[in-house]
Amino acid sequence: MRALAVEGVWKFYGDYPALRDIGFDVQPGQCVALLGRNGAGKTTLLRILAGLSRPSKGAVKVFDKDHLDRSARSAIGIIGHGIGIYDELSALENLRLFAGLYGLQSPDKAAHQWLERTGLERVKDGLVREFSRGMRQRLAVARAFLHRPQLLLLDEPFTALDDRAIALLQSLLKESLAQGSTVIMSTHQLREALELATHVVLINRGKLAHTGLRTQEMLDDPTYLYRTYGEA
Ligand code: ATP
Secondary structure, eight states, rough: OOSEEEEEEEEEEEEEEEEEEEEEOOOOTTEEEEEEESSSHHHHHHHTTSSSSSSSSEEEEEETEETTTHHHHHHHEEOTTTTTTTTSHHHHHHHHHHHHHOOOOOHHHHHHHHHHHHHOOOGTTTTTGGOOHHHHHHHHHHHHTTTSEEEEEESSTTTTTOHHHHHHHHHHHHHHHTTTOOEEEEEOOOHHHHHHEEEEEEEEEEEEEEEEEEEEEHOOOHHHHHHHHOOO
């Protein structure tokens, strides 16, 4: 069973094709680095995969079900710009809310456990509106992992994190991958992403430029990918 199947996805903003016939499969346990220059279409694609935006054409399947199915959605964990964090709630209230929505058996316990893991226990009652970008991003990490999702869709997950939080996120990702979860992440931090990645997907101006294994050449020189498959 494929963890993710992207089939002929197009997205138009007005007349502008932000995604042009994107198609690729991801098998369970793979970690895919979704790469491309600014404006290539990574955020647009991740939002579509997460069911937050509709493709103009094409389909997305998660574990062989339509990605908008309830069971598919509960298998997904997401990090993205301002996704699913409520400013007027505290960190604890946010996590409790999502733990409840995901139907976890002990929402309170799960919320506290993730506050602790992400180093937010001390500020758990602070309103998110007053959080720094780094604290918000830690909360976004906690929210994404809270329900132990089988498929993680992460848009720039390392952004705004300090070194310690980057190391924490990397170890959470490694742990999830070791447990068989699948990860797709877009990032500008090529090195962090390529170290973890088993595969790469490169998008160039809305088109798939390359999909395949993450190779040693890419690790030795992260710009290799762009030079080899990059700007047409
Ligand atoms: P970045 O790395 O800068 O976040 P990206 O690869 O994630 O870039 P997208 O944000 O997906 O790229 O944008 C792809 C293209 O679609 C860009 O040209 C962008 O200007 C355009 N675009 C994105 N969202 C919209 C929108 N809501 N309305 C119109 N155009 C949009």
